[in-house]
Each structure stands twice: as structure tokens, then as C-alpha cells.
Amino acid sequence: xxNPPSDxxxxxxxxxxxxxxxxxxxxxxxxxxxxxxxxAGNYALEATEIFERARRFAPHLGLVTVYRTLDAMxxxxxxxxxxxxxxxxxxxxxxxxxxxxxxxxxxxxxxxxSGDDLTNLMNDxxxxxxxxxxxxxxxxxxxxxxxxDS
Amino acid sequence: xxNPPSDxxxxxxxxxxxxxxxxxxxxxxxxxxxxxxxxAGNYALEATEIFERARRFAPHLGLVTVYRTLDAMxxxxxxxxxxxxxxxxxxxxxxxxxxxxxxxxxxxxxxxxSGDDLTNLMNDxxxxxxxxxxxxxxxxxxxxxxxxDS
DNA sequence: CCGTAACTGAAAATCATTTTCATTTAGCCC
DNA sequence: GGGCTAAATGAAAATGATTTTCAGTTACGG
Numbered sequence: 001x002x003n004p005p006s007d008x009x010x011x012x013x014x015x016x017x018x019x020x021x022x023x024x025x026x027x028x029x030x031x032x033x034x035x036x037x038x039x040a041g042n043y044a045l046e047a048t049e050i051f052e053r054a055r056r057f058a059p060h061l062g063l064v065t066v067y068r069t070l071d072a073m074x075x076x077x078x079x080x081x082x083x084x085x086x087x088x089x090x091x092x093x094x095x096x097x098x099x100x101x102x103x104x105x106x107x108x109x110x111x112x113x114s115g116d117d118l119t120n121l122m123n124d125x126x127x128x129x130x131x132x133x134x135x136x137x138x139x140x141x142x143x144x145x146x147x148x149d150s
Numbered sequence: 151x152x153n154p155p156s157d158x159x160x161x162x163x164x165x166x167x168x169x170x171x172x173x174x175x176x177x178x179x180x181x182x183x184x185x186x187x188x189x190a191g192n193y194a195l196e197a198t199e200i201f202e203r204a205r206r207f208a209p210h211l212g213l214v215t216v217y218r219t220l221d222a223m224x225x226x227x228x229x230x231x232x233x234x235x236x237x238x239x240x241x242x243x244x245x246x247x248x249x250x251x252x253x254x255x256x257x258x259x260x261x262x263x264s265g266d267d268l269t270n271l272m273n274d275x276x277x278x279x280x281x282x283x284x285x286x287x288x289x290x291x292x293x294x295x296x297x298x299d300s
Numbered sequence: 301c302c303g304t305a306a307c308t309g310a311a312a313a314t315c316a317t318t319t320t321c322a323t324t325t326a327g328c329c330c
Numbered sequence: 331g332g333g334c335t336a337a338a339t340g341a342a343a344a345t346g347a348t349t350t351t352c353a354g355t356t357a358c359g360g
Contacts, residue, residue, distance in 0.1 A: 025337090028337095030340095064340065088233065102281055104281065113274075115274065115275075125252055125261070128263070131292045131293060131295065132292045132298050133291075135290070136289070136291070137289045137291070138268075139287045140275065140281075140283050141285040176305095178356075181307085217348065
């Protein structure tokens with residue numbers, strides 16, 4: 001794991017604050033702390049890791065609030081779930097637009113990419129199976145440059 | 151959910167039995183019951199569902215044995231995990247060769263397909279990110295013909 | 301058929317997540 | 331600048347899936 005950053009991405013936090021507010025969510029100090037924890041760096045984090053980091057900004061924060069804030073942010077598309085080997089409850093700040101995730105299995109650094117074109121494949125599979133395909137998940141797992149070298 | 155089948159795929163079970171035995175696992179009546187439960191139909195099942203079905207073949211079976219057998223089979227590649235919306239612990243009989251899964255979000259019927267060619271995409275992403283890509287994970291979610299019509 | 305390492309189920313432990321509930325507070329209205 | 335009210339809060343309890351422990355049982359090679 002990387003060293004937990006003690007600062008945060010103020011711009012990203014401001015944006016998230018706006019989106020939350022625009023959707024009827026109140027901005028509380030604890031929620032702000034969770035936003036900050038999630039804004040810093042592109043690493044897939046567990047709920048408890050987010051909790052630990054957010055506590056630096058709001059020491060009395062409860063883990064329940066982390067879960068509640070994550071739910072809100074997930075439903076607004078501000079964060080997304082990351083599936084890692086044997087870990088299906090990691091969270092990372094979402095990026096705009098259609099894209100997928102490449103995650104380092106060691107430090108859980110996340111790289112966003114787009115450019116996949118699965119429409120042909122999906123059409124073929126839909127035709128032969130008779131299914132209506134509604135969604136597709138693509139995720140790559142590997143080692144980031146730092147973890148590869150160590 | 152489909153109606154739980156009371157029979158099983160004897161050929162598949164026999165094959166699994168061989169693989170388990172060849173890898174030093176013993177064939178017990180309870181394990182056999184789990185194999186049978188997994189062999190019938192291509193549906194992604196939770197551990198507890200496998201448990202219920204396997205109990206028809208071995209009424210005193212414990213849930214722990216289901217988990218232990220699943221672990222063994224996962225490590226031998228005989229079953230694979232299926233990730234569904236909000237569900238990351240479903241299991242389905244694996245198929246030979248490289249392939250991916252299309253799962254019905256309603257009845258959890260599974261369709262295996264291959265023919266994806268992600269090598270170009272993966273090379274591109276590896277180059278721009280500097281990551282070594284070790285694994286890729288692709289899954290489609292949709293509705294099977296029966297669930298689509300109802 | 302014997303010995304032993306593997307396997308077993310029940311119960312307890314663990315761990316992540318959700319629910320409950322009494323209290324506090326953000327943000328709107330005046 | 332209060333005051334109001336629904337939303338949000340943390341602690342504790344509940345839940346649910348999975349793992350560990352353990353004493354007894356059993357598959358299977360010799």
C-alpha cells in the first residue's frame with residue numbers, strides 16, 4: 001500500500017459537494033471528511049481504509065457514515081466499485097464518461113482507460129444466446145510500474 | 151429462480167471426481183453431494199443454495215463442507231465465481247478453455263462464450279499505463295430469453 | 301483390515317455490512 | 331439571528347456470510 005496522503009483534491013471535493021447538494025444531500029463535516037479521503041489519489045480502498053483516512057479530517061467519524069456516504073456517492077456515480085482478486089468491496093473515485101479500470105493487485109493503484117469496443121462481441125453473444133445484454137463489466141488486473149520493480 | 155433439478159450430470163460429476171482424486175482429495179459422500187448439486191444446470195448459485203440442493207443427496211451435510219469443497223474446486227478450476235449486481239459470491243460449473251460468462255440478472259442462468267479478442271486493447275493499455283497486465287475479467291449481464299418475456 | 305492423514309458437522313469466532321434509535325444539525329423560512 | 335424539520339449522526343445491536351476450532355469419523359493406500 002502507498003503512504004496514505006494527508007491532503008486531498010480540493011477541486012474534486014468541491015465538485016462532489018455540488019453534486020451531492022444538487023441531489024438533496026446535506027453537506028456535513030463528516031461527509032466532507034469522507035469526500036476528502038476518497039479524493040486523494042487513485043487507489044481502490046476498502047471501507048475501513050476510507051474510514052481511517054477520513055478520521056484525520058473528522059476524528060469522531062463513525063464507520064456507518066462512511067457506508068452511508070459511499071451509498072450516496074455510488075448512486076450518483078461519483079465513486080465506483082472495484083473488484084480485485086478475492087476482494088469485491090473496494091471503492092475508487094469515478095471518472096467522467098465510459099471507461100474501465102486497470103488495478104494493481106499489490107498496491108491497488110487504479111488506471112482508468114477507455115477505447116474498448118465490445119459492441120460486435122456483445123451483438124454476437126446476444127444473437128447466439130438469445131439474451132438481452134444490459135450491461136458489461138471489464139476490468140484488468142496487473143502490477144503497476146512501482147510494484148513490478150520491487 | 152428455476153426449479154431446482156433433482157437429478158445431476160453424472161458424466162460431469164465423474165470427471166470432477168477424477169480431478170479431485172488426482173489432486174489428493176478424497177471422495178466422500180458429502181463431497182459427492184456437492185458435486186452433484188453443482189453439476190445440474192448452468193445457474194450461478196450461492197453457497198447456501200448449493201447447500202440446500204446438496205442436502206437432497208446427503209441430508210446431514212454441513213454448510214462448512216460446501217465451502218471447503220468449493221475452495222478445492224475453485225483452486226482446481228472446476229468451478230468459477232460469478233459476479234452479479236450486488237452479489238459477488240456466486241458459483242457456477244466451469245467450462246474448458248478460455249471463455250467468459252453472460253449471466254441473467256433475474257434467474258442467474260449462465261451462458262458461456264468465447265471469441266473476445268482483447269489483446270490489442272490490453273497492449274495499448276499496458277503501454278500507456280506502464281502496468282504489467284496479468285489478468286482480465288469480462289462479464290456480461292442481461293436477461294435470458296425466458297426472463298425477458300415474463 | 302489397519303493406520304493415519306484427511307474429512308466431517310456443530311459450535312464458536314470473525315468480519316463486513318445493515319438496522320435501530322435517541323440525539324444532533326444543516327439548511328430553509330421568517 | 332433564531333426556529334423549525336427532515337436529514338444525518340454515532341453507538342450498539344443485529345445480521346449474514348465465511349472461517350476457525352475441535353473432537354470424532356472415515357477414505358483409502360499399504
